[in-house]
Amino acid sequence: MSENTSDLMLSTAHLTMKFGGLTAVSDLNLEIRKNEIVGLIGPNGAGKTTAFNVITGMYYPTEGKVLFKGRNITGLKPHSITALGIARTFQNIRLFKEMSVLENVLVACHMSINTGIFGATLHLPGYRSRESEARRFSMELLEKVGLVHLAYEKGTSLPYGQQRRLEIVRALATKPKILLLDEPAAGMNPQESRELMDFIRKIRDEFDLTIFLIEHHMQVVMGVCEHMYVLDYGVTIAHGDPASIQKNPKVIEAYLGVD
Ligand SMILES: Nc1ncnc2c1ncn2[C@@H]1O[C@H](COP(=O)(O)OP(=O)(O)OP(=O)(O)O)[C@@H](O)[C@H]1O
Ligand SMILES: [Mg+2]
Known part of the structure; x- marks a missing residue:
């Protein structure tokens, strides 16, 4: 110390x-x-x-x-x-049921990237480039923690231990x-x-x-x-x-x- x-x-x-x-x-x-x-x-x-x-x-x-x-x-x-x-995970797993591993991370990314509601609705160029940046960043995160091969699997279909790790990755997505x-x-x-x-x-x-x-x-x-x-x-x-x-x-x- x-x-x-x-x-x-x-x-x-x-x-x-x-x-x-x-x-x-x-x-x-x-x-x-x-x-x-x-x-x-x-x-x-x-x-x-x-x-x-x-x-x-x-x-x-x-x-x-x-x-x-x-x-x-x-x-x-x-x-x-x-x-x-300051990011946190919860005692109970809170993954989105119908989403892939990648989508689960993307949602967490969006909570930190300020896309703005108008950009998202109108699909402005700024929104699209931020969207692809978020995908690139999420895949990179999954790569770093050894979950990238599972990117397109449903999050909740992963073994329990992997779901816990995915929760941590979601927290990491907020940098x-x-x-x-x-x-x-x-x-x-x-x-x-x-x-x-x-x-x-x-x-x-x-x-x-x-x-x-x-x-x-x-x-x-x-x-x-x-x-x-x-x-x-x-x-x-x-x-x-x-x-x-x-x-x-x-x-x-x-x-x-x-x-
Ligand atoms: N929102 C709330 N309203 C009333 N009491 C609460 C609330 N949240 C927690 N408590 C009470 O506060 C105490 C501490 O609860 P807490 O969930 O922080 O414990 P914990 O150390 O996380 O326990 P565990 O190991 O079971 O998760 C408990 O007696 C709990 O019932
Ligand atoms: Mg507790």
């Missing part, structure tokens, strides 16, 4: 999210630096997804701030946050600086989970990314994260490198009776 504050990508200060009487996230203070892979772990209902939802603008926090490269982004709309370079992954290994066996962690490391290097990763099972992220935050009932019960987390009594207690 660097001591330099200038490479801070994403941070939160006293971030708190309450739903009525329930405090889903309580006084969360994150510090995620450029090119790090950072974990957010904790038992079911710990507040992990809620933290993502607040960071990405789906909820306005009850208290506290979200900062991206030192800029206060609290309260910005999700599309503005995406445009700044993020930081990628937030919500349980990308959910439903995978140990072997597939390990391969996915290798894949995450690979895209971090290839796309010069910073990665913030939610995982339910501690073992899955141990090998890939530089450091991790552990939530339990919304409270940060531990933060540190994988070795220290693994032997932290509070963490062990939180996980006992869960797994």
Whole structure:
């Protein structure tokens, strides 16, 4: 971990999210630096997804701030946050059922390329060149992540593990600086989970990314994260490198009776 504050990508200060009487996230203070892979772990209902939802603008926090490269982004709309370079995937796969792999990526591309409704309706030359640029960019992305041979297959017909990767590619299509992954290994066996962690490391290097990763099972992220935050009932019960987390009594207690 660097001591330099200038490479801070994403941070939160006293971030708190309450739903009525329930405090889903309580006084969360994150510090995620450029090119790090950072974990957010904790038992079911710990507040992990809620933290993502607040960071990405789906909820306005009850208290506290979200900062991206030192800029206060609290309260910005999700599309503005995406445009700044923060992309996410969801806990449940959200591919478009009838679309090919390529089309699924193209849709994500269009969310970031501002084609404008008039250009799209009138098929103006500007629209057409942007459209072919988007196709070229999408195919290039699929090539880089080893899915290009599946470009014309239906997205939802891919094996489960590939669908999870495609979700990540869709997030990459918005050209993020930081990628937030919500349980990308959910439903995978140990072997597939390990391969996915290798894949995450690979895209971090290839796309010069910073990665913030939610995982339910501690073992899955141990090998890939530089450091991790552990939530339990919304409270940060531990933060540190994988070795220290693994032997932290509070963490062990939180996980006992869960797994
Ligand atoms: N929109 C909402 N309204 C009310 N309560 C909510 C809402 N979203 C989440 N919660 C509650 O906040 C708590 C944290 O939920 P969250 O989904 O963030 O947990 P999680 O750590 O992602 O769990 P999991 O590992 O099961 O995905 C839970 O008690 C949940 O029921
Ligand atoms: Mg969750």
